[in-house]
Amino acid sequence: MNELDLAMVNWAKAQFALTAMYHWLFVPLTLGLSVLCAFMESIYVRTGDERWRSITKFWMTLFGINFAIGVATGIILEFEFGTNWSNYSWMVGDIFGAPLAVEGLVAFFLEATFFAVMFFGWDRVSKRFHLFSTWMVAVGANLSALWILVANSWMQHPVGMDFNPVSARFEMQNFWEVLLSPVAIAKFTHTTTSSFIVGSLFVITISSWYLLKGRHVEMAKKSVIVASVFGLLSSGMTALTGDQSAVVNSETQPMKLAAYEGLYTGTRNAGLVALGVLNHDKKPGDDADPFHFEVKLPSMLSLLAKHDANAFVPGIDDLVWGNEAEGIIGVDAKMKRGQQAVEDLTNYKQALNSGDEAAAEMSLTRFDVNKGYLGYGYLDAPVDAVPPVETAFYSFHIMVMLAAFFILIFAAFLYYSMKDTLEHKKLVLGGGFISFFLAMLASQAGWVVAEVGRQPWVIQDMMPVHIGASNISAGNVQTTFVMFAVIFTLLLLAEIKIMVQQIKKGPEGV
Amino acid sequence: MIGNLDLMTLQQIWWLLVSVVGSLFLFLTFVQGGQSLLWQVAKNDTEKALVINSLGRKWELTFTTLVLFGGALFAAFPKFYATSFGGAYWVWILILFTFIVQAVSYEFRKKTGNLYGAWTYELFLFINGSVGILLIGAAVGTFFTGSNFILNDYNQVSWMNSLLGLEAAFSLFNLSLGLFLVFNARVLGAMYLVNNIDFAAMPEFESRMRRSCMVNFLCSLPFLLYILVSLVVIQGYGVDENGVVAMVAFKYFKNLAAMPHVLVMLLAGLLLVIWGVVLTSLKGGTRGIWFGGLGTVLVGLTVFFLAGYNNTAFYPSKVDLQSSLTIYNASSTHYTLTVMTYVAMVIPFVLAYIAYVWKLMDARKIGISDVTGDKAY
Numbered sequence: 001m002n003e004l005d006l007a008m009v010n011w012a013k014a015q016f017a018l019t020a021m022y023h024w025l026f027v028p029l030t031l032g033l034s035v036l037c038a039f040m041e042s043i044y045v046r047t048g049d050e051r052w053r054s055i056t057k058f059w060m061t062l063f064g065i066n067f068a069i070g071v072a073t074g075i076i077l078e079f080e081f082g083t084n085w086s087n088y089s090w091m092v093g094d095i096f097g098a099p100l101a102v103e104g105l106v107a108f109f110l111e112a113t114f115f116a117v118m119f120f121g122w123d124r125v126s127k128r129f130h131l132f133s134t135w136m137v138a139v140g141a142n143l144s145a146l147w148i149l150v151a152n153s154w155m156q157h158p159v160g161m162d163f164n165p166v167s168a169r170f171e172m173q174n175f176w177e178v179l180l181s182p183v184a185i186a187k188f189t190h191t192t193t194s195s196f197i198v199g200s201l202f203v204i205t206i207s208s209w210y211l212l213k214g215r216h217v218e219m220a221k222k223s224v225i226v227a228s229v230f231g232l233l234s235s236g237m238t239a240l241t242g243d244q245s246a247v248v249n250s251e252t253q254p255m256k257l258a259a260y261e262g263l264y265t266g267t268r269n270a271g272l273v274a275l276g277v278l279n280h281d282k283k284p285g286d287d288a289d290p291f292h293f294e295v296k297l298p299s300m301l302s303l304l305a306k307h308d309a310n311a312f313v314p315g316i317d318d319l320v321w322g323n324e325a326e327g328i329i330g331v332d333a334k335m336k337r338g339q340q341a342v343e344d345l346t347n348y349k350q351a352l353n354s355g356d357e358a359a360a361e362m363s364l365t366r367f368d369v370n371k372g373y374l375g376y377g378y379l380d381a382p383v384d385a386v387p388p389v390e391t392a393f394y395s396f397h398i399m400v401m402l403a404a405f406f407i408l409i410f411a412a413f414l415y416y417s418m419k420d421t422l423e424h425k426k427l428v429l430g431g432g433f434i435s436f437f438l439a440m441l442a443s444q445a446g447w448v449v450a451e452v453g454r455q456p457w458v459i460q461d462m463m464p465v466h467i468g469a470s471n472i473s474a475g476n477v478q479t480t481f482v483m484f485a486v487i488f489t490l491l492l493l494a495e496i497k498i499m500v501q502q503i504k505k506g507p508e509g510v
Numbered sequence: 511m512i513g514n515l516d517l518m519t520l521q522q523i524w525w526l527l528v529s530v531v532g533s534l535f536l537f538l539t540f541v542q543g544g545q546s547l548l549w550q551v552a553k554n555d556t557e558k559a560l561v562i563n564s565l566g567r568k569w570e571l572t573f574t575t576l577v578l579f580g581g582a583l584f585a586a587f588p589k590f591y592a593t594s595f596g597g598a599y600w601v602w603i604l605i606l607f608t609f610i611v612q613a614v615s616y617e618f619r620k621k622t623g624n625l626y627g628a629w630t631y632e633l634f635l636f637i638n639g640s641v642g643i644l645l646i647g648a649a650v651g652t653f654f655t656g657s658n659f660i661l662n663d664y665n666q667v668s669w670m671n672s673l674l675g676l677e678a679a680f681s682l683f684n685l686s687l688g689l690f691l692v693f694n695a696r697v698l699g700a701m702y703l704v705n706n707i708d709f710a711a712m713p714e715f716e717s718r719m720r721r722s723c724m725v726n727f728l729c730s731l732p733f734l735l736y737i738l739v740s741l742v743v744i745q746g747y748g749v750d751e752n753g754v755v756a757m758v759a760f761k762y763f764k765n766l767a768a769m770p771h772v773l774v775m776l777l778a779g780l781l782l783v784i785w786g787v788v789l790t791s792l793k794g795g796t797r798g799i800w801f802g803g804l805g806t807v808l809v810g811l812t813v814f815f816l817a818g819y820n821n822t823a824f825y826p827s828k829v830d831l832q833s834s835l836t837i838y839n840a841s842s843t844h845y846t847l848t849v850m851t852y853v854a855m856v857i858p859f860v861l862a863y864i865a866y867v868w869k870l871m872d873a874r875k876i877g878i879s880d881v882t883g884d885k886a887y
Contacts, residue, residue, distance in 0.1 A: 064617060071573065072613035078580055079595055079606055086596020090665050093588020094842045101585035102853050104578035109860050112570035113867050120567055120880075124871055133867075164843075168664040169588075172842075175849045349663050470596035471668050480603055487607070491614055494625040501623035 007474035009466045012084040015481045019076050020451075021444060022488045026070035028443045031145060031192055032199015032234075033063045034138035037118075038131075039226055045131045055219050057122075058507040059203065060134075062499060064119055069495045073488060084477060088458055088468030095161050095172040096151050099179075103147035110140030145195075146188050153184035155459050156450070157252040163371050163462075165348055165364060170462070186248045187450075190241035193234045194443060197406055200231030201439040204413060206503055208432035211423045216506045221417065228414040235407045242403070243304055250305040250313065253460060256453035258316045259389045260396035261301060264290050266314035266323060272300035275397070278390050284316050284383050316389070320382045331382040334461075338377030341370035375462040384464075387455040395448040402442035409435050512851045518838065520847035524586035525818045525837045527854055531579045533810030536691065537803040538572035539643055541565050543699025543726075545612075546639030546692070548632060551700070551718050558632075559620075559881035560715075564706045565699075566616040566887040567871060571864065573609065585850055589665060589840035590825050594649075597659045597667045598675025601649050608634075608642030616887045643695050644679070644688035651684030653817040654740075654762065656747065656828035670829045683740050686733040693730030697723055697783070698806060701790045701799035708875035723798070724791035727783075741816065742766075747826035747834055755823050755831040765820045772815045779808030 037060050044052035078100060081089050089096075117125060117133035125133070154160075160177030161170045172178065204227050207220035249257040257263075262278055263270065276294035299309040306313065312326050322330025344367035351360035379385060409431055416422040422429070458465045515523070544565045552558040584591040595602050611634035618624045619631035657678070658671040671677045678684050700723035709716035746761020758764070766773045782805030790798030818824040823834035841847065880886060 065621070068614045068617035071570070072610045075573070075577060075609055075613070076606055078577060078584075079602060082580075082584070082591050082595025083599055083602055084596075086592040087664075087666050089584065089596065090589055090592035090667075093584055093591060094846050097581065097585030097588050097591065097842065098846055098850055098853075101578070101581035101850065104574065104581040105853065105860060106856060108574045108577060109571075109864065112574040113864050115570060116567045116871060117867060120563075121871060124874065129870075172846045172849070175845075353663070470599070471666060472596070472599055472674060476599055476674060483603075483607065487610060490626075494614070494618055494623075497623035497625055498618060498621040501621070505622075 005474055006466065008472065008477055009469045011474050011477040011481055012469050013465065015084060015477055015484065016080060017451075018481065019073065019080060019484055019488075020447070022484075022492070023070065023073040023077055024444060024447055025440065025492070026066050026073060027145075028195035028198035028440075029066050029202055030063070030070050030141050031195035032197065033059060033066070033202060034134075034141045034199075035196060036199050036203060036226060036230060037063055038134045038138045039230065040223075041131050041134050043226070045127055051218070051222070054507050055222055058219065059223070060118065061502060062202075062206075065495060065498055065502065067115070069491055072491060076484065083480075084470055085458075085468045086470040088463070091169045091463065091468070092155075092459065093169070095154060095158075095170060095178060098172070098175070099147040099151040099154075103144050107140050107144035107147060110136050111144065112140075114140065142192055145192055149188045149191055150179055150181075150184045152450075153181055153187045154178050155457075156187075156454055157181055157183040157248075158459050158462055163374065165345055165367060166352075168345075168349075170459070182244075182248050183252055186241055186244045190238060190245050191446075193237035193241060194403075194446065196234035197231055197238060197403075198436070198439045198443050200227040200234065200410070201406065201436045203227035204231070204409065204432045205434070205436035208429040208435075209503070210506070212426065212429050212433065214423075217423060219507050221422065224413050224422065225417050228410045228417065231406070231410040232414060235403065235410060238403060242400075246305050247307065253454060254314050255316065255319050255385060256387065256392070256449075257305060258314060258319060259387045259392040259453055260449050261313075262290050262294075262389060262393045263301070263313065263315040264317050266312060266318040266326065266328075268302065268310055268312050269299040270301040270305075270311075270313040271296035271298045272304060273397070276393075278393055280390070282389075284320055284386050316386055320385060331376065331379070331385040334373045334376040335379055335382060337370040338373040338375060338379070340377070341367055341374045342377035344370070345374075373461070375457065375459065375464055375467075378464050378467055379456070384456055387453050392449055392453040395445040395452070399442045399445040399449065402438050402445075406435060406439065406442075512848055515848070515851070517841075517844045517847070520844065520851060521837045521841045522819070523851060524582075524841065524847055525814070525824075527857075528579070528582050528586060529811050529814035529818070530807075531575060531582055532814055533807040535572065535575045535579055536694075536810040537698065537806045538568070538575050539691065539695040540698035540702040540799065540803070541569045541572045542639040542643050543692075543695030543697065544639070544703055545635035545699070546643075547696055547699050547703075547722060547726075548635065551703075551715070551722050553715070553718075556878060556881070557712070557715050559886060560707050560876060560878070561703060562616065562619065562635075563881045563887050564703055564876050567876075568702075569612070569616055573613065576609065586842055586847060587835070587837065587840045588842055589661075590835050592665070593659060593661065593667045593835060593840075594657075594675075594825060597669035598649065598652070598657060598678065599669070600673065601645055601675035601678055604676075605642055605645045605649070608638040608645075612638035612642070620887060639695065639699075640692055643692045644685075647688030647691035648678040648681075648684040649675075650691075650813065651681065651687040652678050653813075653824055653826075654744070654746065655681050655683050656826040656834075658829050659827050659833060660830045661827075661833040683737065683744075686736045686740075690730050690733035690737060693726045693733065694783075694806060696726040697730065697787060698799065698802050700726065701786055701802045704790050705796045705799045706872060706876055708877035710877065720791050720794070723787055727787045727791075747823040747831070749821045749823055749834075749836050749838075753836070753839060755826065755834045755836075757831070761822065762816050765816050765822060768820050769815065772812050775808045775815075776812040779805040779810075779812065781805070782808065 040056040114133040114136040118137050121130050159181045160174035162173050164171045203223050207224045210216045210220040274295045277292045279292055282288045282290045302311045302313055303309045314328055318328050320331045344363045348360055348363035412428050416425050456464045458468045548561050552561045615631040615634045619628050660668045700719050704719050741762045745757045745759050748758035748761050749755050782801045786798035786802030789795035818837050823836045825835035827833040
């Protein structure tokens, strides 16, 4: 296979990170706020209280502003697989394309169709049909998350497929395995419930601002109750699904788990790092201490990741150089088998081209033995299989610590709302005000863990990132990188300004 | 039942489905047509607001159809998706760019604090309606005129023209198809707006709109004629039973002759569009969009059928004929196409709820009372 220009690969990676992270500024809010709007409108329809109608319409207006830019940043992602990652698109299109098409068909149309009713249908359709439409937008948004996350999960844990040497691509064998893979279930539930937290904290932040300013107090207090109940429930779900994600990681991507825990040497009764500062000079395989400072909860990592305090959790060094006692094959050994697979595949192709069927048959038999290690054949050195440890570690720990903080916020807001003293608790309101910004940070950090933590793989163990890129020069991707960076930033600035103006106007302005 | 279909049948079904989605997209470009008409037909803020709010209730359908078109091609013909997007890089990037700026424009145009002023967002809408549609036409034109790529043993694409796809816009045929689509979108846009807006007390606005339908139709005719004549006379990319691609004289004319139902669809489509224009511009009717829309879908289907069926390479390579893509060598596997065909059975339900909501929301035309206050775009 052609080796590609590394500068191009790096720019394509940067562009994907840029567009995905920009998109992810808006998506969690769409996912969370759509459900919250649906709850609020349900209260309105049940009680007939016009104040709830005005509250619903206020949050819906903010939802609409956010939704538009979410759509704008989303379309590029679908096509970027083709433009920047065309080899990837060809090699996995048989599997990866399907969820994307299903997403468009069953999810995006729900959103697009009922969005118009939700915004312009107040006096055109019945109250109940309007409520139904709002729910359909929420369902559509979250369904679209399901399909794209199924696609992403398949990259993290390729199941239900086989490599076809004739077409030189991965082909789907079992759709249900792809759809119901444990990684997909953990990822979907964790992503949506954590986005519900983001949506709830958006409501908390704006309501806190109103309460601190003494404006729109009634609306803010009512909104806080819905948001804190929903946020608290979502936090519980997020914690459970987060644990499930770690369990799945330990099975399918042990290197990712080791990286975000900063675990170099595997052990039984592995402790969970609650807090730590990594030693920047630590390299895989050396004797240096990985941490300058750490607070560990004994045996907790074994317990959480393996549901057994006594279980062995492999570290980066075990995974790179193997650990015979624990039955772990190292990357170095996998690379040899991968290189053999690549060689056999090349021989197979050449034999086919020259019409030598016997040689082709022989190469194919040999290829089949090692094809599970194909991706390792494209690595240059065993340590290439180690992701950037610091990025993964800090992102993970920031995410977890903030998640704990959000639970406190929700609990405090609910408690003081119940006692009806919330508006006097300036410190709590101050904490509430900053919480949405922290939620964005936590949500982005979560994706950094997932995506940086799985480097160098675009498909775990099967295909390193650089094999998937398009065969175009770096200059083109650099140019489009700048184009997207500029336009997305300009649009983001406008969005923020519009949002702030709308919030200043308050519910009377909608 | 679907599980028993052979691969070739599934490939043909999926080319049909992709063609239907693509053709529905062409109908829905009435949104883009309306956008490019905005400055021409709307002379004051109220008229502009009516046009924007009328289109604003539909733009997402068009956008989503484009996304689905891309997704369906990816799922059913991944080699096309990989080859074209990864090779004809710039033409697709620019198309996408015009849709990125479109997506925020309805929502942001009139909002306080939008930083760049209403005019900027109107310009975005104009660019999407003109440049965006022109380039889509140019890209579709390469289905007939061919592109400059080579695929290696591993099906990795190398693009052999340094313009990376933009060269498509410099072929007279592709350019004509692009311009035809731009004018046709404007024809449809005018038809839709005539159907959707309550022109009470604005007779000048109405007559301007009706006139622009005819004017743009007349503008589209030379390009349409050029395309039709070219299709009849040009060589095309034929595939023999061994999958070998070769230039065949009068290939698309032969395709028409071999598939007479396609010829019927083409003629019916053209007549329906003409009838839609007559209804809108000469007879004072409001239902022209349904005829124009159905006609556009039929003409669109003709284009896709001529390109993909009857042993034709739908994404041909000029520089290496054997790299050309056919619906048979570019498709997903039997298994994936089968799964996708089951999924496609929801299409009638999706179309049904879209139609239902459309009817419900448009039961009353959009009038001035709908575009005043903060609830409007």
